[in-house]
Amino acid sequence: MVTASPPRGGAPAAEPSARQVAGRRWRSARGIVAAVLALVAVAVALAALRPAASAEELDPESPKRDGSRALAEILRRHGTPVTVARSTGDALGAAAPGTVLVVTRTERLTEDDLARLSSTPADVLLVRPTSFALDALAPQVRRKGPSFDGSAEPGCDLPAATLAGKVAFHESDTYEASGSTACYGTDYGGARLVQIRDGVHTVTVLGATAPLTNRRLTEEGDAALAMNLVGAGSSAVWLAPGLPEAGAGAGQPSLGDLLPFGVKLLILELLVAVLLVALWRARRLGPVVAEALPVVVRSAETVEGLSRLYRAGRARDRASDALRSGARERLVPLLGLPRSSAQDPSAAQEIVTAVARRTAYEETYVGAALYGPEPLDDAGLIALTDVLDDLERQVRES
Structure with a gap:
C-alpha cells in the first residue's frame, strides 16, 4: 500500500490546552457573571440607602441628631417629668397607672423583658418595634410594610x-389592626400610628x-405629635435599654426587619424574572414540529447562511460537528454499512477502520478527522474541511 502525505493544511485538529479550554469557558460564562455582579452591586447600593442607626438613637440624654434630648427637655419644661430607664426592671419600677412608658430600641430587649413589659399597668408607646416586640406587647397589631412618603395628615x-x-415621618413602618384607632394612613394601606386598648x-x-429625634423635631407637626404622645400621662x-448579653437577645430584628425595602423589592423582581424565564423556556418543550417552508431556498444559500451564523457566533464546535456528521452520512453507504451507524x-x-482500508491514511488520522475535538481556529476548521473532502474522494475512487 502506498502511503500518501497528509493534505495541505496539516492535521485536522489538535487537543486544546487547559488554558484554551478555560478561556473558552470564560467567554461563554462572562455574560452570566457580569449579570450576577450587577445584581449584587444594585442590592448593595439599595441596602446602603438605609442609614445605620447609631448607638444613641432615641436616647433621651443624647444631644446628637438622632437623639431625643430636645423632646425630653421640652416635656420637663411643660411640667411632665421624664424618667430615663436603662433596664426593664428600672422602667417597671418607675411605671404606674397614668404613666406613659416609652419603649425604644426593642431589638435590645430579651424574651423575659418583653414578657414583663406586657403586664405593666402604664400606657405603652412603642416606637418602631421589631416583629418580636410587636407580637409580645401588641399582638393585635400587624406590621404591613415600609413607607417612604414625606408628610401625612392625621x-x-x-x-x-x-x-x-x-x-413629617420620612422612612416609617405601617401597621393595621382590627378595633384600633389608625392615623396617618398611606395610599397603599396601613397606618403609621395605631392605638389599641389592651x-x-x-x-x-x-x-x-x-418625630422624636433632635434633627426632625422642628419639621411640620413633629414636636406636637411627640409631646402629645409622650406627655399624655402625668409622667x-x-x-x-442597653445592649443585652451575648445570646440573650430575643427582641432583635428578624430578617424581614433588617432587609431594606429596596432589597425586598429587588428579590421580588428577581423572582418574577425567574418565573417569566421559566415560562418562556417552557414554550420550547415538547416534540419538534416540522413545517413546510413558505418559499424554496437553494441549498447553497442555506449553507452560506448557516456558515455565517457559525462564524458570527464563533461556533467552531457546532460547525465541525456538522461537517463530520455530514461526511459520515455520505461515507457510510459507500462503505456498505447501515445508515444508522453514521x-x-x-x-x-x-467506520474508521473501513475508511482507513480504502484510503491512504492511518486509522489514527482518520479517527481524528471524523471524531476528533473541535478546531482551535478558523484555519483549523478549513483544514478539517479539506481532510474530510479528501477522505470522501478517496473512498469513492477506491
Missing part, C-alpha cells in the same frame, strides 16, 4: 394626632423615629 379622631396636624392600659405603636418613663458512537471504530 385622617383620624385621635386627639394627639388631630392637634398635631400634618407630620386590658388596663393602652398601647400606641408609632412606626417612625423621626413619662423612657426605656432606652451517528452511532458504538460504530465509530468500525
Whole structure:
C-alpha cells in the first residue's frame, strides 16, 4: 500500500490546552457573571440607602441628631417629668397607672423583658418595634410594610394626632389592626400610628423615629405629635435599654426587619424574572414540529447562511460537528454499512477502520478527522474541511 502525505493544511485538529479550554469557558460564562455582579452591586447600593442607626438613637440624654434630648427637655419644661430607664426592671419600677412608658430600641430587649413589659399597668408607646416586640406587647397589631412618603395628615379622631396636624415621618413602618384607632394612613394601606386598648392600659405603636429625634423635631407637626404622645400621662418613663448579653437577645430584628425595602423589592423582581424565564423556556418543550417552508431556498444559500451564523457566533464546535456528521452520512453507504451507524458512537471504530482500508491514511488520522475535538481556529476548521473532502474522494475512487 502506498502511503500518501497528509493534505495541505496539516492535521485536522489538535487537543486544546487547559488554558484554551478555560478561556473558552470564560467567554461563554462572562455574560452570566457580569449579570450576577450587577445584581449584587444594585442590592448593595439599595441596602446602603438605609442609614445605620447609631448607638444613641432615641436616647433621651443624647444631644446628637438622632437623639431625643430636645423632646425630653421640652416635656420637663411643660411640667411632665421624664424618667430615663436603662433596664426593664428600672422602667417597671418607675411605671404606674397614668404613666406613659416609652419603649425604644426593642431589638435590645430579651424574651423575659418583653414578657414583663406586657403586664405593666402604664400606657405603652412603642416606637418602631421589631416583629418580636410587636407580637409580645401588641399582638393585635400587624406590621404591613415600609413607607417612604414625606408628610401625612392625621385622617383620624385621635386627639394627639388631630392637634398635631400634618407630620413629617420620612422612612416609617405601617401597621393595621382590627378595633384600633389608625392615623396617618398611606395610599397603599396601613397606618403609621395605631392605638389599641389592651386590658388596663393602652398601647400606641408609632412606626417612625423621626418625630422624636433632635434633627426632625422642628419639621411640620413633629414636636406636637411627640409631646402629645409622650406627655399624655402625668409622667413619662423612657426605656432606652442597653445592649443585652451575648445570646440573650430575643427582641432583635428578624430578617424581614433588617432587609431594606429596596432589597425586598429587588428579590421580588428577581423572582418574577425567574418565573417569566421559566415560562418562556417552557414554550420550547415538547416534540419538534416540522413545517413546510413558505418559499424554496437553494441549498447553497442555506449553507452560506448557516456558515455565517457559525462564524458570527464563533461556533467552531457546532460547525465541525456538522461537517463530520455530514461526511459520515455520505461515507457510510459507500462503505456498505447501515445508515444508522453514521451517528452511532458504538460504530465509530468500525467506520474508521473501513475508511482507513480504502484510503491512504492511518486509522489514527482518520479517527481524528471524523471524531476528533473541535478546531482551535478558523484555519483549523478549513483544514478539517479539506481532510474530510479528501477522505470522501478517496473512498469513492477506491
